[in-house]
Amino acid sequence: MTSDKIKMYVTHHSSLITHHCFMTPERYKEVGRLYRAALELEPARWAAYLAEACGGDEALRREVASLLDYETRGERLIDQPALEVAARAMAQVMIGDQIRMRPRLRPCL
Amino acid sequence: MAIATRTPAVARLFALTLGNGKRRRNRKAYRKIYGDLITVSQSVIAAMERGRLRRARPTDAAVYDELRRMARRYMRGQPVGHTLQTTALIHEAYLRLVGQEEKHWENRAHFFGVAAQAMRHILVDHARARNMAKRGGGAHQVSLDEALTIGPEGSDDLVALNDALTALAELDQRQSQVVELRFFGGLTEEEIGEVLKVSARTVRSDWRLARSWLLRELDKTVTSDK
Numbered sequence: 356m357t358s359d360k361i362k363m364y365v366t367h368h369s370s371l372i373t374h375h376c377f378m379t380p381e382r383y384k385e386v387g388r389l390y391r392a393a394l395e396l397e398p399a400r401w402a403a404y405l406a407e408a409c410g411g412d413e414a415l416r417r418e419v420a421s422l423l424d425y426e427t428r429g430e431r432l433i434d435q436p437a438l439e440v441a442a443r444a445m446a447q448v449m450i451g452d453q454i455r456m457r458p459r460l461r462p463c464l
Numbered sequence: 465m466a467i468a469t470r471t472p473a474v475a476r477l478f479a480l481t482l483g484n485g486k487r488r489r490n491r492k493a494y495r496k497i498y499g500d501l502i503t504v505s506q507s508v509i510a511a512m513e514r515g516r517l518r519r520a521r522p523t524d525a526a527v528y529d530e531l532r533r534m535a536r537r538y539m540r541g542q543p544v545g546h547t548l549q550t551t552a553l554i555h556e557a558y559l560r561l562v563g564q565e566e567k568h569w570e571n572r573a574h575f576f577g578v579a580a581q582a583m584r585h586i587l588v589d590h591a592r593a594r595n596m597a598k599r600g601g602g603a604h605q606v607s608l609d610e611a612l613t614i615g616p617e618g619s620d621d622l623v624a625l626n627d628a629l630t631a632l633a634e635l636d637q638r639q640s641q642v643v644e645l646r647f648f649g650g651l652t653e654e655e656i657g658e659v660l661k662v663s664a665r666t667v668r669s670d671w672r673l674a675r676s677w678l679l680r681e682l683d684k685t686v687t688s689d690k
Contacts, residue, residue, distance in 0.1 A: 383635040390676075391669045425676035432621055432682075433675055437648045441587045442534030444619040448594055449535055
């Protein structure tokens with residue numbers, strides 16, 4: 356198959372594939388390449404860059420764009436050490452236990 | 465309960481680094497700084513010095529103690545400027561162990577890899593146990609538990625993140641390692657670069673891509689749950 360034919364094949368079929376259900380390591384590598392390249396640019400230029408770089412592979416463009424979307428969000432769970440996330444979860448459980456105990460204490464008062 | 469019966473491995477790691485001769489002075493200082501985090505057990509040290517160190521993991525009572533301590537701070541509504549302290553604490557334990565007991569490890573990378581993996585297992589196991597306790601706690605408690613959920617973060621997220629990270633490893637092993645070393649192991653980008661033998665710049669872009677991918681996976685989990 357010539358590269359053009361492959362491209363047509365991929366373009367045609369990728370529209371049938373909901374994104375990244377069929378993600379393979381090779382595909383992910385390609386996504387990564389575009390993602391890293393986009394990070395070198397201003398966020399304002401990402402859309403234009405992807406439109407050009409994905410060469411009509413709409414599924415690929417959507418895939419990378421949806422990931423880049425997470426670059427612009429604020430404070431994220433994963434940016435804190437796991438130990439802290441765990442501690443906060445534990446605090447919720449401890450507060451829960453305290454509140455649960457209250458009705459049992461009431462008859463004593 | 466499984467958690468309570470675990471052997472105190474972080475304590476063991478500390479004990480190991482503080483075990484002999486001239487370190488007695490340090491031991492005193494450490495007791496002061498880390499308090500109950502240090503539990504010195506001669507038999508454990510002896511076992512480790514007989515070459516069983518590789519099985520040592522920073523699992524343990526000590527991690528749970530630290531967790532509980534941090535949790536109490538959250539409960540009191542204290543802002544946790546604790547991030548640095550926590551990371552520093554994990555670090556300190558790792559570094560001292562690596563520095564002083566190098567011979568037991570193939571190399572630093574091996575050690576950091578194992579340590580981060582261990583931390584991942586402890587915290588995720590613990591989160592699973594919390595989830596189970598929460599869900600198995602009887603029907604009358606469900607609505608109360610739900611009402612108590614403060615914000616979107618918690619045990620569920622940690623478990624979901626762990627699952628997503630396992631899925632990521634199928635796509636890109638190195639990226640999943642970067643996340644494990646940074647999020648669970650508390651390593652800096654430079655240190656991770658050293659462990660994985662890539663530049664800090666590569667670590668950074670691996671991290672950014674992996675983070676976006678994982679967060680999107682988490683969003684999907686949330687959406688499909690509803």
